[in-house]
Each structure stands twice: as structure tokens, then as C-alpha cells.
Amino acid sequence: MTVLEVRGISKSFDGVQAVRDVSFAVNRGEILGFLGPNGAGKTTTIRMIIGIIQPDRGEIQFTLDGGSGEVDKERIGYLPEERGLYADAKVLDTLVYLAGLKGLSRSEARRRALSWLERFDLAEWARRKIEQLSKGMQQKIQFIAAVIHRPDLLVLDEPFSGLDPVNQDLFKEIIRELKDEGVAILLSSHQMNRVEELCDRIFLIHCGRRVLYGDLSEIKEAHGEHIVRLRYAGDASFLRTNQRIKNLRISGDWATFVLAKGVEPDAFIRNIPRELVIREIAVERPPLHDIFVAVVKGGENGTP
Amino acid sequence: MALRETKTKLGKVVAWEFRRAVMNKGFVIMTVLLPALIGLVILIYGLAEGRGASSVPSESLPPFLIAVFLALILFVGAFISGVIVFYGVLKEKASRVVELVLSSVSAKDMMAGKIIGLGLAGLIQAIVWAVLAYFAARRFLPITLAGLSPMQLVTYPLYFVFGYLLVATLYATAASTMKDVHSGGVQGMVGLIVYLPMVFLKILVEHPELPWVRAAGFFPPFTPSVMMIRMAVTEVAWWEVALSLALLAGTVFLLTRFAAKVFEVGILMYGKSATLREIWRWGLRSSRG
Structure with missing residues (x-):
């Protein structure tokens, strides 16, 4: 009401x-x-x-x-x-x-x-x-x-x-x-x-x-791309050359990156080759903070 | 909103402002302790002197003196209460309590409540001092209340009330448009126009029939002081009294309407003082529906 x-x-x-x-x-x-x-x-x-x-x-x-x-x-x-x-x-x-x-x-x-x-x-x-x-x-x-x-x-x-x-x-x-x-x-x-x-x-x-x-x-x-946090072992070259991710940051055995628009987490994870061993993985929506900043800075005008 | 509801809300604001005013340390000292002390001194002095009346020869005392005293006490009392309203509004604006209160009452009620509440406190103070001054003076001077005419007894309270409303409204409006106490400017001075005739008190008392003195009595900001003093020292035609009171009351009526609109905008504006042009525009904008 x-x-x-x-x-x-x-x-x-x-x-x-x-x-x-x-x-x-x-x-x-x-x-x-x-x-x-x-x-x-x-x-x-x-x-x-x-x-x-x-x-x-x-x-x-x-x-x-x-x-x-x-x-x-x-x-x-x-x-x-x-x-x-x-x-x-x-x-x-x-x-x-x-x-x-x-x-x-x-x-x-x-x-x-x-x-x-x-x-x-x-x-x-x-x-x-x-x-x-x-x-x-x-x-x-x-x-x-x-x-x-x-x-x-x-x-x-x-x-x-x-x-x-x-x-x-x-x-x-x-x-x-x-x-x-x-x-x-x-x-x-x-x-x-x-x-x-x-x-x-x-x-x-x-x-x-x-x-x-x-x-x-x-x-x-609607606004969030997926953020992936991955602890891995082995060869990370799959990530380094991947066109479907962006903002890749690797420090130690942690890799953090954003899935490009339209890339589904499930499909992405299934495609990870054996050489890259997943130790821990988390897929998250970006915090509201990021959406706020993106919308306000980008002057976005979409109203659902 | 029903009228009754508005009235009870205004009553609550008035009661709150009055209570805070009389619980204030300064008020207690000025209205209870100091007068009590002075009264005690007079009493002891009188007991020591014996009960006999004073030895001042009555011929040397102008009979109008008591009326002049009364006029001065009433006028200064009204003026000081107006100044207290000024600081009250400034303090509330600075403490930012305004927005919270405005979520319950209208700006108009907030302003009216403050003016009426502090006015009642000021009235008590003026009465206490008038009574004290009367008894103090009587110890040394052969003064009686008979020096007051019925016309004075009726009109002095009216001049006091409207004079106070005029000063208090001017000061409340001024304070609402100021950034803080220190921003000064024309706003802090606005109430002084009412005080101006007091500078010429000697002329008022000695030459109450001068044409420009008579004319000043019809200029509403000057009316309370000029008319009360004139009535004390000379015969004033009833139509002069009636006309001056009517003009004063009419001015107060129009001013409060203007002031309420200025207050409504000014009280929520922080960071800068309003210019006279802005105040003028706010006050004249059409009432909201």
C-alpha cells in the first residue's frame, strides 16, 4: 500500500x-x-x-x-x-x-x-x-x-x-x-x-x-557486470589474453576481473582450461557504491 | 488542517517559549532576585528612617513624573523583549533546530509562538519593575497613582503591546534573514528605528506640542514612545490617540503578514545574509495556497 x-x-x-x-x-x-x-x-x-x-x-x-x-x-x-x-x-x-x-x-x-x-x-x-x-x-x-x-x-x-x-x-x-x-x-x-x-x-x-x-x-x-575474484594456481595466461574480461588485476595468487557485458558467469567458468586451477572463486555483483559512481559520473539517464 | 488544531499547536509553542524564557538564569536574576534585593534595601532603609514620609517638598515635583516613568519602563521593557526575540531566533537558526520544529508546525506559528511567549515573559518583567519603581520612588517622592488619567490606564497597555509586537516582529524577521550574530549589517539595526525618539526624550518632555513632535506620533515606529511621553506631559486630543493607535495596529497587522513570509524563507537559508531586495521580494510574494 x-x-x-x-x-x-x-x-x-x-x-x-x-x-x-x-x-x-x-x-x-x-x-x-x-x-x-x-x-x-x-x-x-x-x-x-x-x-x-x-x-x-x-x-x-x-x-x-x-x-x-x-x-x-x-x-x-x-x-x-x-x-x-x-x-x-x-x-x-x-x-x-x-x-x-x-x-x-x-x-x-x-x-x-x-x-x-x-x-x-x-x-x-x-x-x-x-x-x-x-x-x-x-x-x-x-x-x-x-x-x-x-x-x-x-x-x-x-x-x-x-x-x-x-x-x-x-x-x-x-x-x-x-x-x-x-x-x-x-x-x-x-x-x-x-x-x-x-x-x-x-x-x-x-x-x-x-x-x-x-x-x-x-x-x-541491470547495471552490474559480474565481478570475479579468483585464487588460482598454474598458468594465468588464459586470463591475460581473454577478450571477455576486463580490468584484470593479479596480485600474488589472486586475480580480480570484471566479466564483459553479456558474458554469463556459468559459461565463463566452464570455459576455464585445466592449466588454470581454481582454488577459490567468488562471483559478485558490484556494490551499490560502484553503480552510484558510474551513474553519477557517466551522466547515465536510464530509468527503468 | 483544522483551525482548532493550529490554535492548540500555537498554544504549545507559546507555552514552550515562555517556559524556556522564564527558566533562564538571566530572567530569574533580573525579574526575581534583583528586584527582591532592591525591595529589601528600600524596606530596610525605610525602617531605619522611621515610617514617616519623605521630606521632599511636593511643589518641586512635577505631577506628570509618574506617567513619564511608567512610559519609559513600558517602552524600554517592550524594546528589550524585542531584542531578546532577535537573539532567540538567531540562536535557533544557528543551532539548526528549525528544520525539526518545522516538520511539526508552520513557520508562521513558530515565529508567532516565539514572539508571544517571550512577550509574556517580558510583560511579567515590565510589571515587576514598574511596581518596584513605584514603591522605590514613593519612599523618596510624594508620588501617587492619581497622577495617571483613565485614558492613560487604558491606552498605555495598548501602546506597550503593539509597540512590542512591532519591535519583536521587526527583530524576528531581521534575525531570520541573517547568517549569524556577527553578520551585522542593516538587519541588526532595524529595531533601533523604534528606539530613535528616545534620543530626543528631552525635547519630547519639554516641547510636546511642537508640530513635528505631534507628527512623529503618527509615524507607527515612533508612535509608542512619542505618544506615551506626550500623554504624560500634556493634554492630547482623543482623536490623536485613537488615530495613532489605529495606524500602529494596522501597521503591525500588515507587518506580521509580510514578516511571516520572509521568515518562512529566511529561516531555512544558511550561509549568507539576505539582501534587502531579497527580503522585499520574499515578503511580497503571493501567499501559498
């Missing part, structure tokens, strides 16, 4: 077009990876979804309980990339206030805030002032503020930046839980490995335009 549908939105500032005719949807219980190089129009798009700025053209539709309409600020949660809290206010007060703006009663907000603080191991900080917290702790507080009202649409902008690996895992775990509870999640991140771990589908924006959109595995299928 689609929770958020964005149809052909455009926005320009002082004659500079930041977003051009962008469309996508986020469904219940899925995580859509929202990718793009710096300055591609990500923040502008997110601000339009949140309702902080209005698109010049196009439509943003929010569907809940069968009814559709404008974005309801009480049903969305937002962790902005620009992080900040009221430095002079206390942790618990801040959370109760922000949850109150999302429509929670004071007592309910308190109860949930305390249980989230517990979960993030910050319970004893509840009565401290925000300015006494470390950056990572403040990030947790903001994360709590984004999810405390159990939003139907959660927008996370670079949630992992600045967190240590342990806390990255904790965030990841909670994001997965929310997804399983049916929250539609839009996750913007430059950390491609995190995106690969979490996202079902991705959306890549470049120069304000959509350049990739769809199932992560399908995109990898």
Missing part, C-alpha cells in the same frame, strides 16, 4: 532549478533508499515532502486509512540532516514538547520518551540539559523525536553519520523494527553499504532529476 506518492514535482530558487519533474512512491513497510550526490536536490525534495516548502509544480499525496490528501504533519517523522536541539532545555522536556506538537498527550509523551531513552541507554540523562550531551547522544534524542509518535511516514536524512559502529547497529535494528511494524521509510544516506543492507528499493537523484528508480536487486542486475 502506497503511503506517500510524489508526482512530477519541480522546484526552482531564483531561477535555478533544484528539482525537475521528480516522481516516486514509498509503500507501507518498505525502506526506500534516497540517494544522490551533494547538491542533487535531495534536501529540497525532502523539505517538500515534509511540507516545509511548497513545490512549484506537481503533487505530493499522502494516503492513510484509505483517505488521501496533503501531508499531515502529525503522521510524519523527520530526522533532518541539519541537526540541532534547544541547548538550554532538558532532554525529557524537549521530547515531551516535540511529541506534543505531534499530537501526543503529555503523559503519553512522557511514558514513551522514558521508554525510548531506556532503549538508547540514556535514561539517566532525562533530566540533564541538552547542551551537556555528546553529539551522538543528541542524535539519538533527535531520532527519538522523529519516531516517538509512531509516524506512518518516516524520513531519515543521513541517520548514521557521526555514529560509532555499535550505535549504527542499534539504529539499523530499530529502523528494521519500524519497517516491520509497517512504517514507510525514506532513507537518505551516502553510506552505500548501509543502504544495501536496509533498502528494498532505491531512488537516485542527480542534478534535480531522477536517474535510477526501482528494486535494488533489479538495479544491480
Whole structure:
């Protein structure tokens, strides 16, 4: 079920077009990876979804309980990339206030805030002032503020930046839980490995335009050539002279290369001659990182 | 969104801003500790002197003095609260809390909440100081509240409220378009135009009937200070009071609409201060649907 549908939105500032005719949807219980190089129009798009700025053209539709309409600020949660809290206010007060703006009663907000603080191991900080917290702790507080009202649409902008690996895992775990509870999640991140771990589908924006959109595995299928890592013994001249592979690198007894387009791994492996002994072999799709770089640098324009 | 919902949200923002303002150390010192200390000193001084009234001859004291004092306290109180709004907005912009809050409330409510919340705190402060000043002055001067006319009692609070709204809105708008506290420029000065008449306080008190002084009373930024002082020292026709208040209220109304649109754009712009031309364009662009 689609929770958020964005149809052909455009926005320009002082004659500079930041977003051009962008469309996508986020469904219940899925995580859509929202990718793009710096300055591609990500923040502008997110601000339009949140309702902080209005698109010049196009439509943003929010569907809940069968009814559709404008974005309801009480049903969305937002962790902005620009992080900040009221430095002079206390942790618990801040959370109760922000949850109150999302429509929670004071007592309910308190109860949930305390249980989230517990979960993030910050319970004893509840009565401290925000300015006494470390950056990572403040990030947790903001994360709590984004999810405390159990939003139907959660927008996370670079949630992992600045967190240590342990806390990255904790965030990841909670994001997965929310997804399983049916929250539609839009996750913007430059950390491609995190995106690969979490996202079902991705959306890549470049120069304000959509350049990739769809199932992560399908995109990898469509864009990825196969990467082969091979530990071998014997004669490697088969590889050195092979026209069906490229980017061959040999170091020690490891050979790494890319299969040319249209070359199937199975056929390739069956053709390896006896003189080349396979000790270990792995055939992989390239990481999302490589696809991202290739698409952004190559100015590719294919939209599935 | 339903109107009621907007109203309760604005109420929550107001309550939050008010609470943070009065919990602030500076506010507690200025509004509770310092006045209490001064009050104590006056009390002890009075006990030591005996309960008798002061020996200052009453003829030497102009009867309008209390009204001038009141006007000054109200005006300066409103002005200082406006400056506090200025720093509040700048601080929030610098701390980047803005984007998070805007995912829950509109920029308009955010700005209005800050202005109203801090205004209430400022009002408390002004009342405390006015009461304290009254009792302090009474120890040494034969001052009574009878020096105030009913017209003053009704209109001074109005001048205070609209004067504050004018300064605070100017400062909130200015702050929203500034890069940081240090970027200075014309924005930091904008509220001072309201303060300008105070430079000519002596002329205001001594020659309240000069044509250009009377005219200045109808120029909305000057209205609160000029009219309150004039009313303190001379008879002012009721139509002058009514007209000046109407002009002031109308200006505040138009300014808040203009300011809300500027604020909406400015508060999310980081890295540079807006030029006056940009501010003008933002403020006049048509309201969004």
C-alpha cells in the first residue's frame, strides 16, 4: 500500500532549478533508499515532502486509512540532516514538547520518551540539559523525536553519520523494527553499504532529476557486470589474453576481473582450461557504491 | 488542517517559549532576585528612617513624573523583549533546530509562538519593575497613582503591546534573514528605528506640542514612545490617540503578514545574509495556497 506518492514535482530558487519533474512512491513497510550526490536536490525534495516548502509544480499525496490528501504533519517523522536541539532545555522536556506538537498527550509523551531513552541507554540523562550531551547522544534524542509518535511516514536524512559502529547497529535494528511494524521509510544516506543492507528499493537523484528508480536487486542486475575474484594456481595466461574480461588485476595468487557485458558467469567458468586451477572463486555483483559512481559520473539517464 | 488544531499547536509553542524564557538564569536574576534585593534595601532603609514620609517638598515635583516613568519602563521593557526575540531566533537558526520544529508546525506559528511567549515573559518583567519603581520612588517622592488619567490606564497597555509586537516582529524577521550574530549589517539595526525618539526624550518632555513632535506620533515606529511621553506631559486630543493607535495596529497587522513570509524563507537559508531586495521580494510574494 502506497503511503506517500510524489508526482512530477519541480522546484526552482531564483531561477535555478533544484528539482525537475521528480516522481516516486514509498509503500507501507518498505525502506526506500534516497540517494544522490551533494547538491542533487535531495534536501529540497525532502523539505517538500515534509511540507516545509511548497513545490512549484506537481503533487505530493499522502494516503492513510484509505483517505488521501496533503501531508499531515502529525503522521510524519523527520530526522533532518541539519541537526540541532534547544541547548538550554532538558532532554525529557524537549521530547515531551516535540511529541506534543505531534499530537501526543503529555503523559503519553512522557511514558514513551522514558521508554525510548531506556532503549538508547540514556535514561539517566532525562533530566540533564541538552547542551551537556555528546553529539551522538543528541542524535539519538533527535531520532527519538522523529519516531516517538509512531509516524506512518518516516524520513531519515543521513541517520548514521557521526555514529560509532555499535550505535549504527542499534539504529539499523530499530529502523528494521519500524519497517516491520509497517512504517514507510525514506532513507537518505551516502553510506552505500548501509543502504544495501536496509533498502528494498532505491531512488537516485542527480542534478534535480531522477536517474535510477526501482528494486535494488533489479538495479544491480541491470547495471552490474559480474565481478570475479579468483585464487588460482598454474598458468594465468588464459586470463591475460581473454577478450571477455576486463580490468584484470593479479596480485600474488589472486586475480580480480570484471566479466564483459553479456558474458554469463556459468559459461565463463566452464570455459576455464585445466592449466588454470581454481582454488577459490567468488562471483559478485558490484556494490551499490560502484553503480552510484558510474551513474553519477557517466551522466547515465536510464530509468527503468 | 483544522483551525482548532493550529490554535492548540500555537498554544504549545507559546507555552514552550515562555517556559524556556522564564527558566533562564538571566530572567530569574533580573525579574526575581534583583528586584527582591532592591525591595529589601528600600524596606530596610525605610525602617531605619522611621515610617514617616519623605521630606521632599511636593511643589518641586512635577505631577506628570509618574506617567513619564511608567512610559519609559513600558517602552524600554517592550524594546528589550524585542531584542531578546532577535537573539532567540538567531540562536535557533544557528543551532539548526528549525528544520525539526518545522516538520511539526508552520513557520508562521513558530515565529508567532516565539514572539508571544517571550512577550509574556517580558510583560511579567515590565510589571515587576514598574511596581518596584513605584514603591522605590514613593519612599523618596510624594508620588501617587492619581497622577495617571483613565485614558492613560487604558491606552498605555495598548501602546506597550503593539509597540512590542512591532519591535519583536521587526527583530524576528531581521534575525531570520541573517547568517549569524556577527553578520551585522542593516538587519541588526532595524529595531533601533523604534528606539530613535528616545534620543530626543528631552525635547519630547519639554516641547510636546511642537508640530513635528505631534507628527512623529503618527509615524507607527515612533508612535509608542512619542505618544506615551506626550500623554504624560500634556493634554492630547482623543482623536490623536485613537488615530495613532489605529495606524500602529494596522501597521503591525500588515507587518506580521509580510514578516511571516520572509521568515518562512529566511529561516531555512544558511550561509549568507539576505539582501534587502531579497527580503522585499520574499515578503511580497503571493501567499501559498
